[in-house]
Amino acid sequence: MKKIKFPSAQTILLLIAAMVTLLTWVVPAGKYNQLSYDKETKMFNIKNGEASKTVAGTTKTLDSLGIKIPIEKFTSGDIWKPINIPNTYEEVDAKPQGFFDLVKSPIKGIIAGADIIFLVLFIGGLIGLMNETGAFDAGISWLAIKLKGKEYILIILVTALISVGGTTFGLAEETIAFYPILIPVFLAAKYDAMVALASIYVGSCIGTMCSTTNPFSAIIASNAAGINWTSGLNTRFVAYVLGTLICIIYIMRYAKKVKNDASQSIIYDQKEEIENLFKNNTESNLQLTTRLRVILFIFLLCFVVMIYGVAKLEWWFLEMTTVFFVGSILIGFVARIKEAKFIETFVKGAGELLSVAIIIGIARGITVIMDDGMISDTMLYYASHITEGMNKGLFANVLFVIYGGLSFFIPSSSGMAVLTMPIMSPLADTVGIGRETVVDCYQYGMGLFSFISPTGLILASLAIVKVGYDKWLKFVLPLVFILFLFSIVMLTISVYLT
Structure with missing residues (x-):
């Protein structure tokens, strides 16, 4: 009997898109009113469906709307996205998405995700040029000699450094650039590509x-909850x-x-x-000449500049791609x-990551379907009512699970923060x-759901490494379970001991 092959990342996402399309026929459409601040006029804008009105940008307005967020969070630009206004949810006319909406969603997603898609393609072009120069082969050969017998240092360094980027400034999408560079290094150290994938992706997730x-989660969520980001x-x-530490130990054991x-x-x-795909060559005859060293320096400098720009200069995809x-x-x-x-090599390198770009577009298209079908706010409204009447320990842990579920429908961390915090934080x-x-x-x-969420970055990351989603789940699910228990313990301790 022929073995059934696990579907590709593209197929998985299209099946999810079809499921979400069906949900728009079952889940009632609904919407919260939204509040945004205009820095130029120093006024609030309240949007109710297609209608909108302008009101005074004052604390009194916030109090009247039941929003317990200091006015300074808006005037300083800490909250720059529209937030949901509590107690304004109402069902609206259903907007079920049909077959043509489904087939158009990947195209809409590619258009909506053009910023990150172009970043991926330009990284592909750069990698193609690096392979053409031979700098990678020479560098990897040199590194393999230097790390002989101490290869485990790679796992500790990569996982720890990327996790530092994740906790401080939200290093996530940018890690897509690291796979083509680091996988050959891990292969040279006699590990498999799963170790490289885990060190990068798990590091970012934890x-x-x-x-x-992280301004895109901890700080913006605290601001939207009306508290100082240093609280907790x-x-x-x-x-x-x-x-x-748990993640590093888990990866090192494997x-x-x-x-x-x-x-x-x-x-x-x-x-x-x-190994053939990543041209792993630990015995390269290429010498690490001065020219190749300069090329490697320029290559690494790109990442230093990118990280500095994102962390300190408020850069985003346009600047990173540049x-x-x-x-x-x-x-x-x-x-x-x-x-x-140069042109031929650059275009060929970009083409190598075209499948990744399409995966990003299809995933973004799922969000488009939910927004067009107006079911995201409905999910949030019913989720906010689940915790009513619970004691504080149960409340925290149930809310943790609810957020994991909501992240499937709202995969953006900053988007989740501004949409949910004005609704969820008063429940505390x-x-x-x-x-x-x-x-x-x-x-x-x-964060925990991002380890496995098909609407997040994992499928795009797997596509670069050419590893199936089923194999990733086999590797990571025990770690997810450990971190699930760890999160429950941390939340329970914080509720009862602080």
Whole structure:
């Protein structure tokens, strides 16, 4: 009997899109009124469906709307997205999505996600040029010699550094750039691609799950909850340290098994395919010449500049993509690649990541269907009523699970924060706990589900590594269960001991 093959990432997302389309026929359409602040006029704008009105940008207006957020959070720009207004949810005329809406959603998603898609394509072009110069092969050969016998340091360094990026400034989408660079290094260290994938993706997930100074989750969620972002910071820092330690130990245990016996790898049947794909060459005859060192320096500098720009200069996808574009030109110049060859190599490299770009577009299209069908706010409205009448310990843990479920429908961390916090944070007042606990529930729920969420980044990441979703689940689900129990313990302690 022929073995049934697990569907590709694209097929999985299209099936999810079809399921969400059906949900728009079952789940009532509904909408909260939304409040936004105009810095130029210093006025609030209240949007109710298609209608809108302008009101005074004052604390009195916020009080009248039942929004317990200091006016300074709006005037300073800490809250820059429209927020939902509590107690304004109402059902609206149903907008069920049909077959043509379903088939158009990937196209709409690609258009909506053009910023990150172009980043991915330009990274692909840069990687193509690096392969053409031979700098990767020479660099990996040199690194393999230096790390011989101490390869485990790779796992600790990569996981820890990326988790630091995640907890401080929300390093997530940017990690897509790291896979083509780091996978050959891990393969040279006699690990499998799963170890590289885990070190990068798990590092990012645990960092964002236990965000401390991340402006796209911890800070914006605290602002939207009407509290200072430092409230609960100590607890989050402890959770971050312990959570990262758990993840590193988990990855290292798997990595040790694979290093001792390659057949223990979950992706052993793909060993040769992946090694050929990433051109793993630990015995390269290429010498790390001065020119190749300069090329590697420019390549690494692109990432340093990108990270600094995102963390300090408020850069986003346009600026990040520009950095890789400029880096590509500089590398082509130093390597003395002829103009025609440069274009050919760059385009071919971008084409290698085209499937990743399409996956990102299809995933974004699912959000488009939910927004057009107006079911996201309905999910939020019913979720906010589940916790009524609970004691504070149960409340925190149930809310943590609810946020995990909601993150399927609202995969954006900043979007989730501004849409849900004005609704969810007042619930903490009713059970006698601090609103920082609701922020923790939001972070743990979203962060934990991001390890496996098909509407998040994991399918795009798997597409780069050529690993199936089923194999990723086999690897990561035990870790997700451990972190699930860890989150419950942390929330319970924070509720009763703070």
